[in-house]
Amino acid sequence: MNYPNGLKKSNIKDSSIVKTISHSNRGMTLESEINDSNQYYREEDIAIIYKKPTPIKITKVDYPSRDKATIKEAFFTVPSTTDYNGLYKGYYIDFEAKETKNKTSFSLDNIHPHQIKHLESINKHKGISFLIVRFTTLNETYLLETKEFLEFINNNNRKSIPINFFKEKGYIIKDGYRPRLDYLKIVDQILEVYKCEKKN
Protein backbone atom coordinates (compact mmCIF):
# COMPACT_ATOMS: atom_id res chain seq x y z
CA MET A 1 0.00 0.00 0.00
CA ASN A 2 1.79 3.04 -1.26
CA TYR A 3 1.14 6.26 -3.03
CA PRO A 4 1.84 6.30 -6.75
CA ASN A 5 5.14 8.02 -6.10
CA GLY A 6 6.13 5.44 -3.53
CA LEU A 7 5.10 2.31 -5.38
CA LYS A 8 6.91 -0.93 -4.82
CA LYS A 9 9.78 -1.43 -7.21
CA SER A 10 8.75 -4.94 -8.11
CA ASN A 11 5.48 -3.67 -9.56
CA ILE A 12 6.93 -0.97 -11.73
CA LYS A 13 8.53 -1.14 -15.10
CA ASP A 14 9.19 2.54 -15.61
CA SER A 15 12.42 3.19 -13.74
CA SER A 16 11.82 6.92 -13.51
CA ILE A 17 9.09 6.34 -10.94
CA VAL A 18 11.43 4.35 -8.79
CA LYS A 19 13.80 7.21 -8.17
CA THR A 20 12.28 8.19 -4.85
CA ILE A 21 12.54 4.70 -3.41
CA SER A 22 15.91 3.01 -3.62
CA HIS A 23 18.09 4.18 -0.80
CA SER A 24 20.99 3.78 1.56
CA ASN A 25 23.12 0.90 2.57
CA ARG A 26 20.47 -0.92 4.47
CA GLY A 27 18.11 -1.16 1.56
CA MET A 28 15.28 0.25 3.65
CA THR A 29 13.15 3.07 2.42
CA LEU A 30 12.43 6.07 4.59
CA GLU A 31 8.82 4.92 4.71
CA SER A 32 9.63 1.48 6.05
CA GLU A 33 12.04 2.94 8.60
CA ILE A 34 9.33 5.29 9.84
CA ASN A 35 6.78 2.48 9.93
CA ASP A 36 9.21 0.33 11.91
CA SER A 37 9.90 3.18 14.30
CA ASN A 38 6.19 3.84 14.77
CA GLN A 39 5.64 0.17 15.52
CA TYR A 40 8.44 0.34 18.08
CA TYR A 41 6.89 3.46 19.65
CA ARG A 42 3.55 1.70 19.89
CA GLU A 43 4.96 -1.54 21.28
CA GLU A 44 6.96 0.34 23.88
CA ASP A 45 3.89 2.46 24.66
CA ILE A 46 5.71 5.67 23.79
CA ALA A 47 3.45 7.12 21.10
CA ILE A 48 0.55 6.11 18.89
CA ILE A 49 1.44 7.21 15.40
CA TYR A 50 0.34 5.50 12.19
CA LYS A 51 0.73 5.92 8.48
CA LYS A 52 -2.69 6.58 7.03
CA PRO A 53 -3.99 4.04 4.56
CA THR A 54 -3.43 4.98 0.93
CA PRO A 55 -6.43 6.91 -0.35
CA ILE A 56 -8.01 5.15 -3.28
CA LYS A 57 -11.17 5.53 -5.26
CA ILE A 58 -13.03 2.25 -5.60
CA THR A 59 -14.99 1.93 -8.82
CA LYS A 60 -15.84 -1.77 -9.01
CA VAL A 61 -16.50 -4.31 -6.27
CA ASP A 62 -17.50 -7.96 -6.47
CA TYR A 63 -19.54 -9.67 -3.78
CA PRO A 64 -19.30 -13.41 -4.38
CA SER A 65 -20.53 -13.96 -0.82
CA ARG A 66 -21.39 -11.87 2.18
CA ASP A 67 -17.95 -11.91 3.75
CA LYS A 68 -15.84 -11.74 0.64
CA ALA A 69 -15.91 -8.38 -1.03
CA THR A 70 -13.22 -8.10 -3.70
CA ILE A 71 -12.26 -4.78 -5.18
CA LYS A 72 -11.97 -5.30 -8.93
CA GLU A 73 -11.13 -1.76 -9.96
CA ALA A 74 -9.75 1.17 -8.01
CA PHE A 75 -7.46 4.11 -8.53
CA PHE A 76 -4.92 5.89 -6.39
CA THR A 77 -6.11 9.36 -5.50
CA VAL A 78 -4.11 12.41 -4.51
CA PRO A 79 -3.85 12.59 -0.72
CA SER A 80 -5.46 15.68 0.79
CA THR A 81 -3.50 15.45 4.01
CA THR A 82 -0.14 14.16 5.14
CA ASP A 83 0.89 10.52 5.44
CA TYR A 84 1.38 10.24 9.19
CA ASN A 85 -0.45 11.42 12.25
CA GLY A 86 -0.96 10.43 15.83
CA LEU A 87 -0.53 11.17 19.49
CA TYR A 88 2.57 11.72 21.62
CA LYS A 89 2.55 12.94 25.23
CA GLY A 90 -0.88 14.44 24.74
CA TYR A 91 0.20 16.32 21.60
CA TYR A 92 -1.21 15.91 18.12
CA ILE A 93 1.60 14.92 15.73
CA ASP A 94 1.32 15.28 11.96
CA PHE A 95 3.98 14.95 9.29
CA GLU A 96 4.93 14.10 5.75
CA ALA A 97 8.03 12.11 4.79
CA LYS A 98 9.88 12.34 1.48
CA GLU A 99 13.05 11.06 -0.10
CA THR A 100 15.14 12.75 -2.74
CA LYS A 101 18.18 11.61 -4.69
CA ASN A 102 19.22 15.22 -5.22
CA LYS A 103 22.33 16.17 -3.26
CA THR A 104 21.84 19.91 -3.05
CA SER A 105 18.13 20.64 -2.73
CA PHE A 106 14.64 19.29 -2.13
CA SER A 107 12.16 20.00 -4.92
CA LEU A 108 8.86 21.50 -3.79
CA ASP A 109 7.13 19.36 -6.43
CA ASN A 110 7.34 16.62 -3.80
CA ILE A 111 4.70 18.30 -1.65
CA HIS A 112 1.16 18.78 -3.00
CA PRO A 113 -0.44 22.23 -2.53
CA HIS A 114 -3.26 20.80 -0.37
CA GLN A 115 -0.66 19.10 1.80
CA ILE A 116 0.94 22.50 2.36
CA LYS A 117 -2.47 23.91 3.22
CA HIS A 118 -3.03 21.00 5.61
CA LEU A 119 0.31 21.60 7.36
CA GLU A 120 -0.56 25.29 7.67
CA SER A 121 -3.85 24.40 9.36
CA ILE A 122 -2.22 21.95 11.75
CA ASN A 123 0.33 24.56 12.68
CA LYS A 124 -2.39 27.12 13.28
CA HIS A 125 -4.44 24.77 15.46
CA LYS A 126 -1.45 24.01 17.69
CA GLY A 127 -0.51 20.60 16.42
CA ILE A 128 3.12 19.56 16.18
CA SER A 129 3.85 19.23 12.47
CA PHE A 130 6.89 18.83 10.29
CA LEU A 131 8.50 17.30 7.24
CA ILE A 132 10.99 14.46 7.36
CA VAL A 133 13.21 14.71 4.28
CA ARG A 134 15.91 12.23 3.40
CA PHE A 135 18.68 13.03 0.97
CA THR A 136 19.27 9.43 0.01
CA THR A 137 22.53 9.90 -1.87
CA LEU A 138 24.05 11.64 1.14
CA ASN A 139 22.22 9.39 3.57
CA GLU A 140 21.15 12.43 5.60
CA THR A 141 17.68 12.74 7.10
CA TYR A 142 16.28 16.03 8.34
CA LEU A 143 13.27 17.05 10.33
CA LEU A 144 11.99 20.50 9.37
CA GLU A 145 9.20 22.10 11.37
CA THR A 146 6.21 23.37 9.43
CA LYS A 147 6.76 26.94 10.61
CA GLU A 148 10.24 26.94 9.04
CA PHE A 149 8.98 25.26 5.91
CA LEU A 150 6.21 27.86 5.56
CA GLU A 151 8.66 30.68 6.17
CA PHE A 152 10.77 29.40 3.32
CA ILE A 153 7.96 29.06 0.77
CA ASN A 154 6.40 32.36 1.80
CA ASN A 155 9.65 34.24 1.36
CA ASN A 156 11.11 32.54 -1.68
CA ASN A 157 10.13 32.03 -5.26
CA ARG A 158 12.45 29.06 -5.56
CA LYS A 159 11.02 25.74 -6.55
CA SER A 160 13.29 23.82 -4.25
CA ILE A 161 14.68 24.15 -0.74
CA PRO A 162 18.49 24.09 -0.64
CA ILE A 163 19.99 21.51 1.70
CA ASN A 164 21.66 24.31 3.62
CA PHE A 165 18.25 25.49 4.72
CA PHE A 166 17.67 22.07 6.27
CA LYS A 167 21.09 22.22 7.91
CA GLU A 168 20.39 25.66 9.35
CA LYS A 169 16.72 25.51 10.27
CA GLY A 170 16.08 21.79 10.61
CA TYR A 171 17.32 19.00 12.81
CA ILE A 172 19.33 16.04 11.60
CA ILE A 173 17.87 12.67 12.59
CA LYS A 174 20.59 10.15 13.27
CA ASP A 175 20.27 6.51 12.25
CA GLY A 176 19.68 4.15 15.12
CA TYR A 177 18.98 0.53 15.83
CA ARG A 178 15.79 0.58 17.87
CA PRO A 179 14.03 2.57 16.71
CA ARG A 180 15.57 2.90 13.28
CA LEU A 181 14.73 6.56 13.05
CA ASP A 182 14.18 8.12 16.44
CA TYR A 183 12.42 11.26 15.24
CA LEU A 184 10.57 11.66 18.54
CA LYS A 185 13.87 12.57 20.13
CA ILE A 186 13.76 15.69 17.94
CA VAL A 187 10.08 16.20 18.76
CA ASP A 188 11.09 16.30 22.44
CA GLN A 189 13.37 19.23 21.66
CA ILE A 190 10.59 20.94 19.76
CA LEU A 191 8.19 20.41 22.66
CA GLU A 192 10.59 22.09 25.06
CA VAL A 193 10.49 25.23 22.93
CA TYR A 194 6.73 24.86 22.42
CA LYS A 195 6.09 24.71 26.17
CA CYS A 196 8.23 27.80 26.79
CA GLU A 197 6.42 29.73 24.08
CA LYS A 198 3.08 28.74 25.56
CA LYS A 199 4.16 30.01 28.96
CA ASN A 200 5.31 33.38 27.67
Place this chain on the structure above:
Amino acid sequence: MNYPNGLKKSNIKDSSIVKTISHSNRGMTLESEINDSNQYYREEDIAIIYKKPTPIKITKVDYPSRDKATIKEAFFTVPSTTDYNGLYKGYYIDFEAKETKNKTSFSLDNIHPHQIKHLESINKHKGISFLIVRFTTLNETYLLETKEFLEFINNNNRKSIPINFFKEKGYIIKDGYRPRLDYLKIVDQILEVYKCEKKN
Protein backbone atom coordinates in the same frame (compact mmCIF):
# COMPACT_ATOMS: atom_id res chain seq x y z
CA MET B 1 -14.82 4.13 0.23
CA ASN B 2 -16.33 2.27 3.13
CA TYR B 3 -15.59 -0.61 5.41
CA PRO B 4 -17.29 -3.88 4.55
CA ASN B 5 -19.93 -3.18 7.17
CA GLY B 6 -20.58 0.26 5.78
CA LEU B 7 -20.68 -0.58 2.10
CA LYS B 8 -22.85 1.38 -0.26
CA LYS B 9 -26.32 -0.05 -0.51
CA SER B 10 -26.30 -0.04 -4.28
CA ASN B 11 -23.41 -2.48 -4.36
CA ILE B 12 -24.86 -5.03 -2.03
CA LYS B 13 -27.35 -7.76 -2.65
CA ASP B 14 -27.41 -9.34 0.77
CA SER B 15 -29.76 -7.17 2.80
CA SER B 16 -28.36 -8.32 6.13
CA ILE B 17 -25.19 -6.32 5.50
CA VAL B 18 -27.20 -3.21 4.90
CA LYS B 19 -28.67 -3.11 8.37
CA THR B 20 -26.12 -0.67 9.74
CA ILE B 21 -26.70 1.85 6.99
CA SER B 22 -30.28 2.84 6.30
CA HIS B 23 -31.33 5.48 8.76
CA SER B 24 -33.49 8.35 9.84
CA ASN B 25 -35.82 10.64 7.99
CA ARG B 26 -33.14 12.48 6.11
CA GLY B 27 -31.74 9.40 4.51
CA MET B 28 -28.23 10.30 5.62
CA THR B 29 -26.00 7.79 7.30
CA LEU B 30 -24.14 8.64 10.47
CA GLU B 31 -20.93 8.44 8.47
CA SER B 32 -22.02 11.00 5.90
CA GLU B 33 -23.31 13.31 8.62
CA ILE B 34 -19.96 13.13 10.39
CA ASN B 35 -18.09 13.67 7.14
CA ASP B 36 -20.28 16.71 6.39
CA SER B 37 -19.71 18.06 9.87
CA ASN B 38 -15.96 17.56 9.60
CA GLN B 39 -15.97 19.39 6.29
CA TYR B 40 -17.88 22.23 7.93
CA TYR B 41 -15.38 22.31 10.82
CA ARG B 42 -12.51 22.49 8.35
CA GLU B 43 -14.09 25.13 6.14
CA GLU B 44 -14.90 27.27 9.17
CA ASP B 45 -11.39 26.68 10.49
CA ILE B 46 -12.72 25.15 13.70
CA ALA B 47 -11.02 21.76 13.65
CA ILE B 48 -9.08 19.50 11.32
CA ILE B 49 -10.66 16.08 11.58
CA TYR B 50 -10.81 13.50 8.79
CA LYS B 51 -12.12 10.02 8.25
CA LYS B 52 -9.15 7.80 7.52
CA PRO B 53 -9.10 6.12 4.13
CA THR B 54 -10.44 2.57 4.13
CA PRO B 55 -7.58 0.15 4.77
CA ILE B 56 -7.25 -2.26 1.86
CA LYS B 57 -4.72 -4.82 0.79
CA ILE B 58 -3.71 -4.39 -2.82
CA THR B 59 -2.81 -7.64 -4.56
CA LYS B 60 -2.80 -6.73 -8.25
CA VAL B 61 -1.92 -3.47 -9.98
CA ASP B 62 -1.71 -2.61 -13.67
CA TYR B 63 0.60 0.05 -15.01
CA PRO B 64 -0.49 0.83 -18.55
CA SER B 65 1.54 4.05 -18.35
CA ARG B 66 3.53 5.93 -15.79
CA ASP B 67 0.68 8.07 -14.51
CA LYS B 68 -2.11 5.55 -14.69
CA ALA B 69 -1.85 2.86 -12.09
CA THR B 70 -5.05 0.82 -11.87
CA ILE B 71 -5.71 -1.48 -8.96
CA LYS B 72 -7.11 -4.68 -10.41
CA GLU B 73 -7.50 -6.68 -7.22
CA ALA B 74 -7.67 -5.62 -3.60
CA PHE B 75 -9.40 -6.63 -0.40
CA PHE B 76 -10.85 -4.76 2.53
CA THR B 77 -8.81 -5.36 5.64
CA VAL B 78 -9.82 -5.10 9.26
CA PRO B 79 -8.99 -1.63 10.57
CA SER B 80 -6.46 -1.58 13.42
CA THR B 81 -7.47 1.84 14.60
CA THR B 82 -10.59 3.99 14.67
CA ASP B 83 -12.17 5.68 11.68
CA TYR B 84 -11.68 9.31 12.60
CA ASN B 85 -8.90 11.39 14.05
CA GLY B 86 -7.63 14.91 14.03
CA LEU B 87 -6.91 18.11 15.85
CA TYR B 88 -9.14 20.49 17.81
CA LYS B 89 -7.93 23.40 19.94
CA GLY B 90 -4.53 21.75 20.25
CA TYR B 91 -6.03 18.44 21.38
CA TYR B 92 -5.73 15.11 19.64
CA ILE B 93 -9.21 13.80 18.81
CA ASP B 94 -9.90 10.13 18.01
CA PHE B 95 -13.19 8.33 17.67
CA GLU B 96 -15.21 5.53 16.14
CA ALA B 97 -18.78 5.91 14.88
CA LYS B 98 -21.36 3.14 14.67
CA GLU B 99 -25.02 2.74 13.91
CA THR B 100 -27.39 0.11 15.29
CA LYS B 101 -31.00 -0.71 14.51
CA ASN B 102 -31.40 -2.20 17.96
CA LYS B 103 -33.65 -0.13 20.22
CA THR B 104 -32.39 -1.29 23.59
CA SER B 105 -28.65 -1.97 23.35
CA PHE B 106 -25.47 -1.62 21.34
CA SER B 107 -23.74 -4.91 20.52
CA LEU B 108 -20.03 -5.02 21.32
CA ASP B 109 -19.52 -7.04 18.16
CA ASN B 110 -19.55 -3.67 16.44
CA ILE B 111 -16.15 -2.75 17.87
CA HIS B 112 -13.09 -4.85 16.98
CA PRO B 113 -10.79 -5.90 19.84
CA HIS B 114 -7.82 -3.96 18.37
CA GLN B 115 -10.03 -0.89 18.13
CA ILE B 116 -10.72 -1.21 21.84
CA LYS B 117 -7.01 -1.55 22.46
CA HIS B 118 -6.40 1.52 20.32
CA LEU B 119 -8.96 3.57 22.25
CA GLU B 120 -7.34 2.45 25.50
CA SER B 121 -3.94 3.66 24.28
CA ILE B 122 -5.31 7.00 23.14
CA ASN B 123 -6.96 7.47 26.49
CA LYS B 124 -3.74 6.64 28.29
CA HIS B 125 -1.67 9.05 26.19
CA LYS B 126 -4.04 11.93 26.91
CA GLY B 127 -5.93 12.09 23.66
CA ILE B 128 -9.63 12.92 23.61
CA SER B 129 -11.37 9.76 22.46
CA PHE B 130 -14.91 8.48 22.31
CA LEU B 131 -17.55 6.51 20.47
CA ILE B 132 -20.42 8.05 18.57
CA VAL B 133 -23.28 5.56 18.53
CA ARG B 134 -26.54 6.12 16.74
CA PHE B 135 -29.67 4.13 17.56
CA THR B 136 -31.18 4.58 14.11
CA THR B 137 -34.67 3.30 14.91
CA LEU B 138 -34.95 5.77 17.77
CA ASN B 139 -33.00 8.43 15.88
CA GLU B 140 -30.87 9.07 18.96
CA THR B 141 -27.13 9.69 18.74
CA TYR B 142 -24.82 9.45 21.73
CA LEU B 143 -21.25 10.36 22.41
CA LEU B 144 -19.63 8.05 24.97
CA GLU B 145 -16.15 8.82 26.24
CA THR B 146 -13.61 6.02 26.05
CA LYS B 147 -13.12 5.99 29.82
CA GLU B 148 -16.82 5.23 30.33
CA PHE B 149 -16.80 2.66 27.55
CA LEU B 150 -13.78 0.93 29.10
CA GLU B 151 -15.36 1.00 32.53
CA PHE B 152 -18.38 -0.78 31.10
CA ILE B 153 -16.48 -3.54 29.32
CA ASN B 154 -14.07 -4.03 32.22
CA ASN B 155 -16.89 -4.44 34.72
CA ASN B 156 -19.42 -6.39 32.70
CA ASN B 157 -19.56 -9.70 30.96
CA ARG B 158 -22.40 -8.52 28.77
CA LYS B 159 -21.98 -8.59 25.04
CA SER B 160 -23.88 -5.37 24.52
CA ILE B 161 -24.18 -1.99 26.18
CA PRO B 162 -27.75 -1.14 27.19
CA ILE B 163 -29.04 2.16 25.89
CA ASN B 164 -29.56 3.31 29.47
CA PHE B 165 -25.80 3.27 29.94
CA PHE B 166 -25.52 5.75 27.07
CA LYS B 167 -28.27 7.85 28.60
CA GLU B 168 -26.56 7.90 32.01
CA LYS B 169 -22.86 8.09 31.12
CA GLY B 170 -22.91 9.54 27.62
CA TYR B 171 -24.03 12.75 26.00
CA ILE B 172 -26.82 13.00 23.48
CA ILE B 173 -25.85 14.79 20.26
CA LYS B 174 -28.71 16.79 18.86
CA ASP B 175 -29.37 17.02 15.14
CA GLY B 176 -28.53 20.35 13.63
CA TYR B 177 -28.38 22.11 10.33
CA ARG B 178 -24.82 23.37 10.09
CA PRO B 179 -23.09 21.28 11.11
CA ARG B 180 -25.40 18.32 10.86
CA LEU B 181 -23.96 16.69 13.93
CA ASP B 182 -22.22 19.17 16.18
CA TYR B 183 -20.26 16.67 18.25
CA LEU B 184 -17.55 19.22 19.02
CA LYS B 185 -20.06 21.02 21.21
CA ILE B 186 -19.93 17.91 23.43
CA VAL B 187 -16.15 17.78 23.15
CA ASP B 188 -16.09 21.33 24.52
CA GLN B 189 -17.89 20.07 27.63
CA ILE B 190 -15.43 17.20 27.93
CA LEU B 191 -12.50 19.59 27.60
CA GLU B 192 -13.79 21.70 30.47
CA VAL B 193 -13.65 18.66 32.74
CA TYR B 194 -10.31 17.60 31.24
CA LYS B 195 -8.73 20.97 31.97
CA CYS B 196 -10.00 20.92 35.56
CA GLU B 197 -8.59 17.43 36.11
CA LYS B 198 -5.24 18.51 34.70
CA LYS B 199 -5.11 21.43 37.12
CA ASN B 200 -5.91 19.32 40.17
